Amino acid sequence: MRTTTETDPGPETVAELIARQWGDHRPGLKYGAEAGPGATRAPATVLTRHRTAQEAAARAALLADLLPPGAEPHVGVLLDNTPEFPFWLGAAALAGAAVAGINPTRRGPELARDILHTDCRLLVTEPAHLPLLRGLDLPGVRILVTGTEEYEALLAPYAAAKPGEARVGPGGPRPDSRLLLYFTSGSTGAPKAAVCSQGRLAAAGHSLARHFRVTPEDVHYVCMPLFHGNAVMACWLPALAAGAPVALRRRFSASAFLDDVRAYGATYFTYVGRAVQYLLATAPRPDDRAHPLRLGFGTEAGAVDAARFTERFGVRLVEGYGATEGGASIQHTPGTPPGAxxxxxxxxxxxxxxxxxxxxxxxxxxxxxxxxxxxxxxxxxxxxxxxxxxxxxxxxxxxxxxxxxxxxxxxxxxxxxxxxxxxxxxxxTDDRLRVDSENLAAAVIENILARWEAAAAVAVYAVPDEAAGDQVMAAVALREGAAFDPEAFAAFLAAQPDLGTKMAPRYVRILDAMPVTATNKVHRAALRRTGFLCSEPVWHRVAGAYRPLDGPAVEALLSAYGERGRRELLEG
Missing domain, CATH: 2.30.38.10 (Luciferase; Domain 3)
Structure with missing residues (x-):
């Protein structure tokens, strides 16, 4: 079988990468070897590359038959990292369709908006996510629920399908065919769906496979969510390009990370900064370096945590920069200074x-x-x-x-x-926040917090996180005669159906009046400058409850910033 080389120009489409798996009986997909700490770990299920192509071809045929005439060839995927996700990515590639990655941390009307905005007439989900869809108005959207008898019955007639047989349009997939519609947030509030073509994605996967010298003997551990570009572009695609298997983790688990790596024989993984922090927070073990991992690739780990990770686990972390949009990329090369x-x-x-x-x-x-x-x-x-x-x-x-x-x-x-x-x-450059590597728009959170009856005015802005990225801080001017009730505020947040899991403020600053500029706009620069180191009362969310950010709590926070070399970020 072909593997990537320095002179190989690579495939023109992801469909070619999927089709190349046909007849290849080496491992292609590993999953199911998950267990909590101390629990019995089941042996991994291993599918061959041929089987993964076969599953993709079956779904491509189902997609072609179910898609209404004249509809955009888009299928929404609202799944955890189950085998169905790469099957549907492969199906869309073979059929010349596009997958819209639907984020399960979104809620209510915002979740419905993402599905409808991307013109998805089919939505693939799983029983665990059905409560998220309850009560949503999704006209014209057919929902397929994986793991059910109805779903298996729908797929059964297409079991003998082969790559290239089912297409949603004339001519089949081309390099300029859309394959991904992946959301990225901006300052205007509503997330934007970035268009990613088969040609660009195939080239990106081939380039990363060549850059990191991926071979069929590697195993790429996919523990970041597949509805984000990180896992698809930097983990799944380079493995596909090099003929290496991928191993799926339904959701990231710091406590099970090394056990997963050993169970799957993983040699490579992708990360975001928060995941690295969680891994470093686990209790050290004598076997921390007893594993096959050789490399981690991701963003926002921070120089201090990256060095600690390498020292503890013996694994090099390579920081990258390259948005889903593909407009600019930065490559880490030998000799890159710390922090760059x-x-x-x-x-x-x-x-x-x-x-x-x-x-x-x-x-x-x-x-x-x-x-x-x-x-x-x-x-x-x-x-x-x-x-x-x-x-x-x-x-x-x-x-x-x-x-x-x-x-x-x-x-x-x-x-x-x-x-x-x-x-x-x-x-x-704008009023965005990046929490746990998720881009959030301040305006969306402000609109939700403005519903709180005690609030006269709200401003949301970013403060630096102790380790990487941002945290959400809200400045609230209370209505006359109102007082801040931390339990009532937490209950209010819990009752908001469209408050995503990353949106709840870590810090709440109580003001007598909102500072404004000469043009009567909220003076965000002044709010950011002092962050939580201000004269007004600040409440700090700990384990879902809001507590006063008093002297000892402030000192503990400042110590955490100092340990990671980020204290100076608070000195605005």
Whole structure:
């Protein structure tokens, strides 16, 4: 079988990658070897690459028959990391259709909006997620529930299908065929569905497989959710390109991580910063280095936690930068300084520019400890002045135009660049928050908190997390005569059907009046500048309950920031 090489140009479509598995009886998919700490672990179920292609072909045929005439060839997938998810990714690729990854942390009308906005006429889910759909208005959407007798009966007539037989349009899948509609949040509130074509995704998988020298003897452990680009683009696709099997974890578990790795023989995994923090928080074990892992690839681990991870587990973490949109990429290469993400990827003409003037910012001046000394002039927005791989947002021309102003791709992220050309992430340009590697829009959370009867005004903004990314902080001006009742506030949050699991404020600051600018807008910069180190009362969410952030609690927090080298982020 073909494997990726330095000179191999790679496949043109993901459909080709799926079809290549036909007749290949090496391991393709491992799952089911999950158990809690101390529990008996069942042996993994292993499907061959041929079997995974067979399952994808069957679903491609079902999709082609169930899709209404004239409908967009989109199927929503609301699943945990079960085998059905890669089966449907493969099915969409073979049929020339697209998967919309539906986020199960979304709730109520916001969840319905994601499904309807992406024109999904089919929605694949599982019994565990059916409560999320209860009461939602989803006109014209047919729901397929995996693991049921009805679902198995629907699939049975297509068991003999082969790759390439079922297509949703003339000509079959092409490099420019849509394959993913994956949501990414922005400052306007509603998430945007980034369009990802088969050609771009196939090239990305091939490139990563070559960069990390993936072979069929590797095993890629998929513990990040497949409804996000991280798991699909950086874990599933490079394994597919190199002929390596993937091992699925239904949901990430820090306590079971190493046991999973050993059970599956995993050599590679992808992560987000919060996952690394959770892994480091587990109790050290004598066998922490007894495993086959050789590499982790992801984002936002932070230099301190990445070093601790390598020291404890003996595994190198490689930080990357590359949004789902594909507009800009940064590659970590040997010699990349601590704290830097790397240099521009092949073909990218990346620059750090002043968003007001469009002029390139001067290089950063770093002291002996690598701390930035000229941030005011060195920090700007990262733009790609060359050929971008951005393919647009589904039915959102305004957002597309904002991304591609003046012929450049504007990332919306702040960076600085050292004299040697290495790029360092410095924040975001708009009112976004990144919590546990999920992009959240402040306006959405504000609209929900504004329903609280005791609130006269609400402003939501990001404060740095102790380890990586952001946490949600809400400034609340109370109505006259009202007092902050922490139990009532927690109960209010729990009763909001559209409050996603990442949206509940970690910190709540109680104000007499909301600070405003000369134009009568909320003075967010002033709020961010002081964060939770302010003179007003602040409440801190611990285990779902809000408690006063008093002196000892503040000192404990500051110590946590200091241990990870992030204390200076609080000094605005």
């Amino acid at each position: 993400l790397g240099r521009p990827g092949p073909g990218d003409d990346l620059a750090v520019v002043d968003p007001e003037t469009g002029r390139e910012c001067p290089p950063a001046v770093l002291d002996a400890r690598g701390r930035l000394r000229n941030g005011e002039e060195a920090i700007g927005e990262l733009v790609n002045r060359g050929r971008s791989h951005f393919e647009g947002y589904w039915r959102n021309p305004g957002a597309e135009a904002a991304r591609t102003r003046e012929g450049w791709y504007w990332t919306g992220d702040l960076f600085f660049r050292d004299p040697d050309g290495y790029l360092y992430f410095a924040g975001r």
